[in-house]
Every structure is written in structure tokens, then in C-alpha cells.
Amino acid sequence: MSDDDATSVVRQWRETAPDTVFLDGFHALKHALRFGADVRCAITSDKEAALALAADLANDVTARIEELVVEVPADTLRELVPKVHPTRVAALVFRRNRQANLEGLAALPRSSPIVVLDNPRNLGNVGAVVRLAAGFGVTGVVTTGDMDPWHSNVVRSAAGLHFATAVERLQPADLPPGPLYVLDPEGADIRSVAIPDDALLVFGSERHGVSPELREQATKLLALPMRPQVSSYNLATSVAMTLFHWGGGPPQAPNAQDRTAAAPGAP
Incomplete structure (x- = not known):
């Protein structure tokens, strides 16, 4: 991503938009993408690390994360996000209709x-x-x-x-x-x-x-x-x-794309 991309997404992040909610961390963004969330903007201070996480834990959304997430300087991420998640990923998404x-x-x-x-x-x-x-x-x-x-x-x-x-x-x-x-x-x-x-x-x-x-x-x-x-x-x-x-619920089948699913305390 270019400096222009980062500048544009930072400006978009700071603009007030109705019906948006804040997603804190890679795993929240992963789940939102899996279930069809409309992402307004997504940022990270280390895109390489975010893509490595996706490849390891959620390869089904790796392409979407590569497309959507824009890398910004670490200082900028701290300015935009009150408390930076350990995965250094954050997003603004529109609420479900x-x-x-x-x-x-x-x-x-x-x-x-x-x-x-x-x-x-x-x-x-x-x-x-x-x-x-x-x-x-x-x-x-x-x-x-x-x-x-x-x-x-x-x-x-x-x-x-x-x-x-x-x-x-x-x-x-x-x-x-x-x-x-x-x-x-x-x-x-x-x-x-x-x-x-x-x-x-x-x-x-x-x-x-x-x-x-x-x-x-x-x-x-x-x-x-x-x-x-x-x-x-x-x-x-x-x-x-x-x-x-x-006793109902969805069919029980292991999800090879998400090894955090059964991990106690997984974020």
C-alpha cells in the first residue's frame, strides 16, 4: 500500500459514519469477514504479521484481509485506537441491517x-x-x-x-x-x-x-x-x-481453517 492509501484510510477512519462499530483485533475482523460484514476500513501497523496470522489460522479470509487492511505507522494506529490489540489490527464495520x-x-x-x-x-x-x-x-x-x-x-x-x-x-x-x-x-x-x-x-x-x-x-x-x-x-x-x-445447533465438524476455535481463552 502507498502513503496515499494510508492517508486516505486514516481520513476515512476519522470521519464520523453512522451505524459503524469498532472491531478490536485480528480475530474479530476474521469472524466478521466470515459472516459477511461490510467493512468500512481496516488498519494495522504490521500487515505482514496480519497476513501471517491469516495464513496460519484463517486462510479462508486471507485474500480479503490482504485486499482490505491498510498498513499505517505504529504511532498513527495508537492515535486512532484507544488501546491497541496485541495483533495490531483494528477495523470499522457497518452494523448488520x-x-x-x-x-x-x-x-x-x-x-x-x-x-x-x-x-x-x-x-x-x-x-x-x-x-x-x-x-x-x-x-x-x-x-x-x-x-x-x-x-x-x-x-x-x-x-x-x-x-x-x-x-x-x-x-x-x-x-x-x-x-x-x-x-x-x-x-x-x-x-x-x-x-x-x-x-x-x-x-x-x-x-x-x-x-x-x-x-x-x-x-x-x-x-x-x-x-x-x-x-x-x-x-x-x-x-x-x-x-x-x-441439544440442537450446527453440525459438528472440525474447522481446519481456524485452529483457535477450541482453544481455551482464544481471543
């Missing part, structure tokens, strides 16, 4: 559930749930309340996987159709209940649980097995346990 997301969430029949997070408060937890939802191949993640599920900290925690599933914020009255299976300590043991593919799996906030409004509408209350005197599970853990019990 809201109308398309809503149509996908509302479409019936569904082959996989929708995860509903009722008024969540922790940005990192929401990102972890999006990552789980992408891995299990669920239809989408819907949040209620005032938190934006596309907040930059949520996107960071989800490692770019917002583009692998529909992620939207809705009012409780506007939830997609389907039976509500609400996680609640007073519910039936989840191990005794089969969860249908078209279910809305509702999880309460970390502090207050599910709102009375949604609890009253529940088709079924479900409880996760828990040792007495243990107060609760982490939100993402609860979602993972419930989705594992649902």
Missing part, C-alpha cells in the same frame, strides 16, 4: 431458539452470550432494556460474532413469536423438559432476574440444577447450560 435481522427473528418455522436477555446490565456478559449464540447456531440474541447490544464493549467481548447471528434490542411487547421458556429458580428442573426449536429462552438480569411482565407470560418456567446455598450462575454460563440442554 436491522430490518433483515428483525425479519429473520420473526420468521417461522425456526430451526433454533432465540436467546432473550431481559434488561442485562453487564456489557461483557452480553458479548459472551452473543459468542455462545453464534457457536450454537441459534436464530438470534434479543435484549430488552436500555443497553445497546451493539455497544463497542459488547462487540469486543463477542469477538466479532455479531455478524454470525441476529442481535437486536426490542421492547418486551415486540418480541418475536414463539413459546417463552423463562429461566427462574422456581421453575421445573430443566433436565425434565424438552426445549422446542422455536422457543424464546428468557434470562433475567444479573441482579434482578426476569421482569414480572415476562415471567407472567411464560409458557414454562425452567430451573437449572444448582447446589443448595449457591446463589446463582454467571449469565453466560446459564445460557451455555440451557443451549447445551436444548
Whole structure:
């Protein structure tokens, strides 16, 4: 890339564009590209290293990374990005189309559930749930309340996987159709209940649980097995346990293009 290319992309980065989100690091960009994200601009201070990572871990997107990512000086990257990721890669991408997301969430029949997070408060937890939802191949993640599920900290925690599933914020009255299976300590043991593919799996906030409004509408209350005197599970853990019990998801096949997939703590 020429100096003119770097100057142009830096100018574009600094210009305000609506409906863009920040992707932090190579792995977030990798996932976004795999699932069709519209990249506005992408930068790195070491393109050779970024391409080496792609060749080693994600050769399926190497050509796209070579085409899109522009190398800028390290000082410039530090000016543009508040905290530079260890992979020295960052990108601005357009959010998934809201109308398309809503149509996908509302479409019936569904082959996989929708995860509903009722008024969540922790940005990192929401990102972890999006990552789980992408891995299990669920239809989408819907949040209620005032938190934006596309907040930059949520996107960071989800490692770019917002583009692998529909992620939207809705009012409780506007939830997609389907039976509500609400996680609640007073519910039936989840191990005794089969969860249908078209279910809305509702999880309460970390502090207050599910709102009375949604609890009253529940088709079924479900409880996760828990040792007495243990107060609760982490939100993402609860979602993972419930989705594992649902038992659906995409076909299990090793992905030769991504050896980080099963690595504990992979970014």
C-alpha cells in the first residue's frame, strides 16, 4: 500500500459514519469477514504479521484481509485506537441491517431458539452470550432494556460474532413469536423438559432476574440444577447450560481453517 492509501484510510477512519462499530483485533475482523460484514476500513501497523496470522489460522479470509487492511505507522494506529490489540489490527464495520435481522427473528418455522436477555446490565456478559449464540447456531440474541447490544464493549467481548447471528434490542411487547421458556429458580428442573426449536429462552438480569411482565407470560418456567446455598450462575454460563440442554445447533465438524476455535481463552 502507498502513503496515499494510508492517508486516505486514516481520513476515512476519522470521519464520523453512522451505524459503524469498532472491531478490536485480528480475530474479530476474521469472524466478521466470515459472516459477511461490510467493512468500512481496516488498519494495522504490521500487515505482514496480519497476513501471517491469516495464513496460519484463517486462510479462508486471507485474500480479503490482504485486499482490505491498510498498513499505517505504529504511532498513527495508537492515535486512532484507544488501546491497541496485541495483533495490531483494528477495523470499522457497518452494523448488520436491522430490518433483515428483525425479519429473520420473526420468521417461522425456526430451526433454533432465540436467546432473550431481559434488561442485562453487564456489557461483557452480553458479548459472551452473543459468542455462545453464534457457536450454537441459534436464530438470534434479543435484549430488552436500555443497553445497546451493539455497544463497542459488547462487540469486543463477542469477538466479532455479531455478524454470525441476529442481535437486536426490542421492547418486551415486540418480541418475536414463539413459546417463552423463562429461566427462574422456581421453575421445573430443566433436565425434565424438552426445549422446542422455536422457543424464546428468557434470562433475567444479573441482579434482578426476569421482569414480572415476562415471567407472567411464560409458557414454562425452567430451573437449572444448582447446589443448595449457591446463589446463582454467571449469565453466560446459564445460557451455555440451557443451549447445551436444548441439544440442537450446527453440525459438528472440525474447522481446519481456524485452529483457535477450541482453544481455551482464544481471543
